Amino acid sequence: MAYEISLLIVMGISITAGLSLNLITGFCGQISLGHAAFMGIGAYTSALMTKNGFPFFPSLAAGMLLAGIAGFFVGLSSLRVRHDFLAITTMGVGFLFIGLVRQQDALGGEMGISGIPDPGLGKIGFLLLVLGCAALVILFCQFMKRSWLGFSFDVVADDEDTALLMGLNVTQFKLIAFAIGTCLAGLAGGLYAHNVRFIDPESFGFIESITVLSMVVIGGIGSVWGVVIASAVLSVLPLWFQFIEDYKLLVYGLLLFSVMRFSPGGLSAIFSKIFTRSLK
Amino acid sequence: MKYLLLSVLFPVFFLGLVHADSVKIGFNVPLTGFAAADGKSALNGAKLAVKQANQAGGINGKMIELVVYDDQASPKQAVPISNKLIEKDKVVAAISGSYSGATRAAAGVFQSAEIPYISAYAVHPEITKAGNYVFRTSFMGEVQGRAGAKLIGATLQRKRVVLITLKNDFGKSLAAGFKEAAGQFNLQIVNEYEYSIKDRQFGPIVAKVKADAPEAIYATGYFFTAGPLVSQLRAAGITVPVIGQEGYDSEQFIKIAGKASEGTIITTSLDRDSNSSETRSFISEFEAMAGHKVDMVAASGHTAMKVLVAAMKKAGTTSPSAIRNAIAQTNLVASTGSISFNDLGEVQKNVQVQVVRDGDFHYHSEIRDQVLLAPPTR
Amino acid sequence: MLFLDLLIQGLLQGSIYGLIAVGLTLVYGLLRILHVAHAGLFTLGGYICVIVTNQTSSFLLAVLTSMILVGLAGMIIYRICYQPILDQPPFVPLIASIGLFIAMEELFRIFFGAYGLSFTELPLQEPLALMQINLKQAEWITIASSVGFVAMLAFLANRTKLGLAWKATVTDPEIASSFGVNIIQVRYLNFFIGSSLAAVSGCMMAVLNNLVEPTMGSVPSYKMLAIIVLGGLGNVRGTLIAAVLLGIIESYGTIYLDDLLDRDSIAFVFLIIALMIRPQGLFQRH
Numbered sequence: 001m002a003y004e005i006s007l008l009i010v011m012g013i014s015i016t017a018g019l020s021l022n023l024i025t026g027f028c029g030q031i032s033l034g035h036a037a038f039m040g041i042g043a044y045t046s047a048l049m050t051k052n053g054f055p056f057f058p059s060l061a062a063g064m065l066l067a068g069i070a071g072f073f074v075g076l077s078s079l080r081v082r083h084d085f086l087a088i089t090t091m092g093v094g095f096l097f098i099g100l101v102r103q104q105d106a107l108g109g110e111m112g113i114s115g116i117p118d119p120g121l122g123k124i125g126f127l128l129l130v131l132g133c134a135a136l137v138i139l140f141c142q143f144m145k146r147s148w149l150g151f152s153f154d155v156v157a158d159d160e161d162t163a164l165l166m167g168l169n170v171t172q173f174k175l176i177a178f179a180i181g182t183c184l185a186g187l188a189g190g191l192y193a194h195n196v197r198f199i200d201p202e203s204f205g206f207i208e209s210i211t212v213l214s215m216v217v218i219g220g221i222g223s224v225w226g227v228v229i230a231s232a233v234l235s236v237l238p239l240w241f242q243f244i245e246d247y248k249l250l251v252y253g254l255l256l257f258s259v260m261r262f263s264p265g266g267l268s269a270i271f272s273k274i275f276t277r278s279l280k
Numbered sequence: 281m282k283y284l285l286l287s288v289l290f291p292v293f294f295l296g297l298v299h300a301d302s303v304k305i306g307f308n309v310p311l312t313g314f315a316a317a318d319g320k321s322a323l324n325g326a327k328l329a330v331k332q333a334n335q336a337g338g339i340n341g342k343m344i345e346l347v348v349y350d351d352q353a354s355p356k357q358a359v360p361i362s363n364k365l366i367e368k369d370k371v372v373a374a375i376s377g378s379y380s381g382a383t384r385a386a387a388g389v390f391q392s393a394e395i396p397y398i399s400a401y402a403v404h405p406e407i408t409k410a411g412n413y414v415f416r417t418s419f420m421g422e423v424q425g426r427a428g429a430k431l432i433g434a435t436l437q438r439k440r441v442v443l444i445t446l447k448n449d450f451g452k453s454l455a456a457g458f459k460e461a462a463g464q465f466n467l468q469i470v471n472e473y474e475y476s477i478k479d480r481q482f483g484p485i486v487a488k489v490k491a492d493a494p495e496a497i498y499a500t501g502y503f504f505t506a507g508p509l510v511s512q513l514r515a516a517g518i519t520v521p522v523i524g525q526e527g528y529d530s531e532q533f534i535k536i537a538g539k540a541s542e543g544t545i546i547t548t549s550l551d552r553d554s555n556s557s558e559t560r561s562f563i564s565e566f567e568a569m570a571g572h573k574v575d576m577v578a579a580s581g582h583t584a585m586k587v588l589v590a591a592m593k594k595a596g597t598t599s600p601s602a603i604r605n606a607i608a609q610t611n612l613v614a615s616t617g618s619i620s621f622n623d624l625g626e627v628q629k630n631v632q633v634q635v636v637r638d639g640d641f642h643y644h645s646e647i648r649d650q651v652l653l654a655p656p657t658r
Numbered sequence: 659m660l661f662l663d664l665l666i667q668g669l670l671q672g673s674i675y676g677l678i679a680v681g682l683t684l685v686y687g688l689l690r691i692l693h694v695a696h697a698g699l700f701t702l703g704g705y706i707c708v709i710v711t712n713q714t715s716s717f718l719l720a721v722l723t724s725m726i727l728v729g730l731a732g733m734i735i736y737r738i739c740y741q742p743i744l745d746q747p748p749f750v751p752l753i754a755s756i757g758l759f760i761a762m763e764e765l766f767r768i769f770f771g772a773y774g775l776s777f778t779e780l781p782l783q784e785p786l787a788l789m790q791i792n793l794k795q796a797e798w799i800t801i802a803s804s805v806g807f808v809a810m811l812a813f814l815a816n817r818t819k820l821g822l823a824w825k826a827t828v829t830d831p832e833i834a835s836s837f838g839v840n841i842i843q844v845r846y847l848n849f850f851i852g853s854s855l856a857a858v859s860g861c862m863m864a865v866l867n868n869l870v871e872p873t874m875g876s877v878p879s880y881k882m883l884a885i886i887v888l889g890g891l892g893n894v895r896g897t898l899i900a901a902v903l904l905g906i907i908e909s910y911g912t913i914y915l916d917d918l919l920d921r922d923s924i925a926f927v928f929l930i931i932a933l934m935i936r937p938q939g940l941f942q943r944h
Contacts, residue, residue, distance in 0.1 A: 480863075
C-alpha cells in the first residue's frame with residue numbers, strides 16, 4: 001500500500017496546486033509563471049514552524065496566510081501590468097523568491113531544510129488529509145464557478161473591458177482571485193513540505209511553476225475536472241514512464257507540445273468533443 | 281561440446297533463475313534531465329560492481345538484480361520511487377546514485393521502512409542524520425573542504441586565498457569546511473565569490489580575483505563549471521594554483537579547459553596512479569566497459585555497490601537488519617580507498633590529491649590526518 | 659581598472675544576451691508569441707558550430723552553416739508548431755513552446771550525449787589589445803557581432819523594401835497585405851533571421867566556454883524573456899540596450915550585490931521595478 005499511498009499523496013497535492021493556479025489563470029485570465037513561489041512560501045513557513053515545535057495544523061494555516069498575503073501584493077501588480085507583461089512579472093516574482101531564499105542562511109539557503117517533522121497522522125491519516133484538502137478545493141472551485149462571483153470572474157477572464165462596462169469591480173475580483181489562489185498554493189506547499197520532508201529553493205523554481213501551469217493548460221484552462229485529471233496524471237507521469245527510460249522527458253515535452261498544438265483547449269476540449277459526438 | 285551446450289543453455293537457465301533465485305538491490309539515479317551525465321556514470325560504476333559480483337557467484341549463490349529508477353535528481357520524485365523500490369520490488373537494500381536533494385528525501389523513506397540505504401556521492405551533511413540505516417561511502421563536503429585548507433596551507437605553503445564558491449549544497453559545504461580549518465593553517469581568506477551552477481561565464485569574478493591578487497584560489501564546482509572557470513582564470517593571466525575537488529574529477533574537465541587545466545590540483549577519492557590492485561583493476565575494467573575514462577562518480581557508484589555486496593555476503597541472510605549491521609562493520613578496500621563507517625554511517629579515509637599533468641590526472645600527494653578528516657559522529 | 663574590467667565583462671555578457679534576445683523580440687513583435695524554444699535554437703546553433711568546426715577546422719564555415727541550418731529550423735518550427743495555433747490565447751503557444759524546448763534539450767542529450775561537446779582545437783584564443791583593453795579574439799568578435807548584426811537589422815528595416823514590408827506587417831498585418839505585402843513570406847523571413855541570430859549567439863557561447871551542453875539554453879530561456887520585456891516587446895534597439903544594461907548591472911552585481919541576491923534574480927528585480935514604473939516596458943514600441 002505504501003507505494004500507492006505515496007502516489008495518491010503526490011496526486012492530491014498536485015490537484016490542490018493545479019486548481020489553485022486555475023483560480024487565477026482559468027477563472028480570472030491572469031497568467032502566472034511564478035506560482036511555485038507561493039507554494040514555496042507555504043512550504044518554508046510551515047516547515048520552519050513545525051521544525052521549531054509548533055503544531056502541524058496551525059503551521060499549515062500560517063503558511064497559507066503568508067502565501068495569500070504575498071499573493072495579494074503580487075495581485076496588486078497585476079492591476080498595473082497586463083497579459084504577457086504580467087506573465088513575465090510573475091515569472092520575475094518566482095525568480096526573486098528563490099533568489100532571496102538562496103541567500104538567507106536562516107531559511108536554510110542552498111542547503112534547504114531537512115528533518116522536517118512528521119505531522120504525526122500516520123501514512124493513511126496524511127493521505128486522507130491530502131485527499132480531503134483536494135476534495136474541498138474541488139468543491140470550492142465548483143462552487144466558485146457556479147456562483148455569481150464565478151460568473152464575474154469569467155467575464156474578467158474573457159474581456160476586462162467588457163467587465164468594466166458591466167459595472168464589475170475588476171480590481172476587486174482580480175485581487176480576490178490572486179489572494180485565494182496563492183493561499184491554496186501555500187496549502188499545497190505546506191503539504192508538500194511535510195510529505196517529502198526536505199525542501200530546497202530549487203523545489204519551487206521556474207520548472208515547478210511551469211509544471212503547475214502545464215497542468216492547468218493541459219487540463220483545459222478554467223475547467224475544474226480537466227485540471228483535476230491533468231494534475232493527477234501529469235504528476236505521476238514521470239513515474240509511470242520509467243519503462244521508456246531515456247526518452248522520458250522527451251515524451252513529456254512532446255506531450256505538452258502536442259496537446260497545445262492539436263487541442264489548445266486541453267483535455268476538457270477533447271472530452272467535450274467526444275461527448276458531443278457520442279450524443280449525436 | 282559440453283561447454284558449447286552449456287553456454288547455449290546457460291542464458292535460458294539464467295533467465296529462469298532471475299526470478300526464482302535472485303536478490304534485488306534498488307538504485308535511484310538521475311538518467312534524464314540536467315544531472316544525467318553524473319547519473320549514467322554512477323550507474324555504470326554500480327553495474328560493473330554487480331557484474332563482478334555475479335561472475336564471482338553472486339551473493340551466497342543468488343544472483344544480484346539491480347532495480348534502477350530515474351529520479352531526475354528531484355526530491356519530489358525520490359519519495360514515491362523509494363516507496364516503490366521498498367514495496368513493489370521488495371529490494372533488500374538500496375543505493376543512491378543521485379544528488380543531495382533526492383538522496384535526502386529518499387533517505388527518510390528508507391529509514392522509516394528500515395531498509396539499508398547507501399549514498400554513493402551525495403554530499404549533504406543531513407543525509408546520514410536520517411537514521412541508522414543510512415550510510416555514505418564518499419566524503420562529506422566539510423571533510424573534503426578541511427583537506428583543501430591543509431593542502432593549500434601546509435602542502436603548498438600559500439597564505440592569501442580567494443574562495444570561488446558554487447552556490448549549492450556541494451559548494452557550500454566544501455566552503456564551510458575550508459573556512460573552518462583555514463585558521464588552523466594560517467590561511468587568510470581575502471574574499472569569497474559565489475556563482476550559480478548554471479553559470480559558465482565568470483568574467484566579473486575573474487576580473488575581481490585578478491585585482492585581489494591571491495596566492496591560491498580554492499574554487500568549488502563540477503567539471504562543467506570548473507572547466508570554463510579555470511580556462512577563464514588562466515586567460516586573464518592569473519597563474520596562481522587553482523585547487524578543486526572531486527567535482528572536477530572527470531576527463532571532461534581537461535577536455536573543456538584544455539591546456540589551461542594543466543597544473544590544476546584537486547582533492548578527490550580516486551588515485552589514478554594508485555598501486556592498489558583494487559583501484560587498478562577497477563579503472564581498467566570500467567574503461568573497457570563504459571568506453572570512456574573513469575571519473576569520481578563512477579568510482580563512487582562502484583564503491584557503494586561493492587560495500588553493499590560485501591555486507592550482504594557477510595550477513596548471509598536477506599534480513600535488512602542483518603545487512604545493516606554488516607554494513608556498519610564494513611572494513612574493505614575499494615577503488616576509492618579503505619572503507620569503514622563511524623556511528624553516524626560516515627566513512628573515514630585518506631584524501632587523494634591529484635594534479636593535471638600532460639592532459640591527465642596524476643598523483644600529487646595524499647592527506648592522511650585522522651583528526652582533521654574525522655567526519656562528525658552521532 | 660577593476661571598474662573598467664567589470665564594465666567590459668558586462669558588455670561582453672550583454673552582447674550575448676543581446677544577440678539571442680533580439681532574435682526573440684523579432685518573433686514577438688510580429689506574432690506575439692513568447693517563443694521559449696528560441697533558447698533551444700540557440701543551443702542547436704552551438705552544437706552545429708562545434709561539430710562543423712571539428713569536422714572542417716573552419717570556424718567561419720561553421721558559423722555560416724549554423725546560421726543557415728538554425729534559420730531553417732526556425733522556419734520549420736514556425737510552420738509546424740506555431741502557425742496552426744496563432745489565433746489561440748497567448749499561453750497556448752507559450753506552453754507549446756516550453757514543451758518543444760524540453761523535448762529539444764532531451765534530443766540534444768540523447769543524440770550528442772549528456773556530457774556535451776568541446777572543440778578539438780579551440781579557435782580565436784589569441785589575445786588582442788585594442789585601446790588598452792586586453793581581450794581574446796573570440797570576445798571581441800562577440801561584442802562586434804552583436805553590434806554589427808543589430809546595425810544590419812536596422813539598415814534592413816529602414817532602408818530596404820523588405821524592411822518596409824516587415825515594419826508594415828508588424829504595425830498592421832491587414833493593411834500591409836492589402837498593399838500587396840506577402841505576410842506569410844515576411845513571417846518566414848522573420849523566423850529565419852531571428853533564429854540565425856540565436857545561432858550566432860550559440861556559436862559565440864560555444865567558443866567562449868569551449869563547451870556546448872544540452873542544458874545551455876536553460877538560463878537564456880527565461881532571462882531573454884525579461885530582456886525583451888524591458889526592451890519594450892518587439893523593439894529591436896530597446897532590446898539591445900536592455901541586454902547590454904543588464905549585462906553590465908549583473909557584472910557589478912555579481913561582485914557587489916551577491917550577499918543579498920542571486921545573480922540570476924538581479925534581472926528580475928529590475929524587471930519588476932521597471933514594469934511598476936512603466937508598465938509598457940522601458941522603451942516604447944515603435
